[in-house]
Amino acid sequence: MPNITIDYVMSSQMISYPLRLHDVCPQSEGACALIYANEEETKMITDNPAWFHAVETAHYYTFGTDDKMYDLPTATLASKKAYKKAGIKNPVKDLDVAEIYEPTSWSELSWTEALGFCKPGEGGKLLDEGITLMSGEFPVNPSGGVLSTNPIGATALVRVAEAAIQVMGRGEKRQVPDVEKALAMGFGGSLWTEILILGKEPMR
Numbered sequence: 001m002p003n004i005t006i007d008y009v010m011s012s013q014m015i016s017y018p019l020r021l022h023d024v025c026p027q028s029e030g031a032c033a034l035i036y037a038n039e040e041e042t043k044m045i046t047d048n049p050a051w052f053h054a055v056e057t058a059h060y061y062t063f064g065t066d067d068k069m070y071d072l073p074t075a076t077l078a079s080k081k082a083y084k085k086a087g088i089k090n091p092v093k094d095l096d097v098a099e100i101y102e103p104t105s106w107s108e109l110s111w112t113e114a115l116g117f118c119k120p121g122e123g124g125k126l127l128d129e130g131i132t133l134m135s136g137e138f139p140v141n142p143s144g145g146v147l148s149t150n151p152i153g154a155t156a157l158v159r160v161a162e163a164a165i166q167v168m169g170r171g172e173k174r175q176v177p178d179v180e181k182a183l184a185m186g187f188g189g190s191l192w193t194e195i196l197i198l199g200k201e202p203m204r
Contacts, residue, residue: 025103053197054083076116086199099185108123184198
């Protein structure tokens with residue numbers, strides 16, 4: 001894949017106005033696996049785990065009959081429940097990094113709003129001010145996200161794995177410094193949305 005430029009994207013094939021080929025995630029091959037374990041079993045596996053602080057899900061079964069995909073109410077509902085369970089008051093301040101599901105070029109802008117990272121209508125401001133860049137206050141998708149690679153069936157689990165990698169400090173060139181807590185978001189089907197909060201230390 002060549003270096004992605006505005007001209008490169010804007011000259012690609014129109015898929016569904018106004019989205020062009022490179023506004024949409026690719027279809028790629030890949031797999032993902034995680035090891036889930038309780039606290040005692042974890043001690044026998046690794047001395048550097050990522051701990052689950054919250055796991056929440058929400059579904060919206062009328063998908064396809066309205067326009068709820070843009071503001072994604074399931075992300076708002078699931079994230080609010082996860083934040084409450086994990087003691088998150090302000091996600092941008094209390095979390096260190098997020099791996100969110102963004103299958104199109106517009107979805108990160110809108111869904112960061114749905115996740116409460118900013119006020120409605122201010123998703124673009126997060127990018128403009130550099131807050132969600134790798135060097136920013138709250139990096140979003142240091143892995144490159146779904147727009148960079150999209151192994152069908154594994155894509156949502158990859159978000160969890162990437163969040164765990166950040167918490168464990170194993171991200172190498174994509175590692176965000178000093179990560180204590182991370183958010184992972186899965187999405188698909190009937191607007192189902194999963195939100196997971198992972199931490200470097202177990203919740204007590």
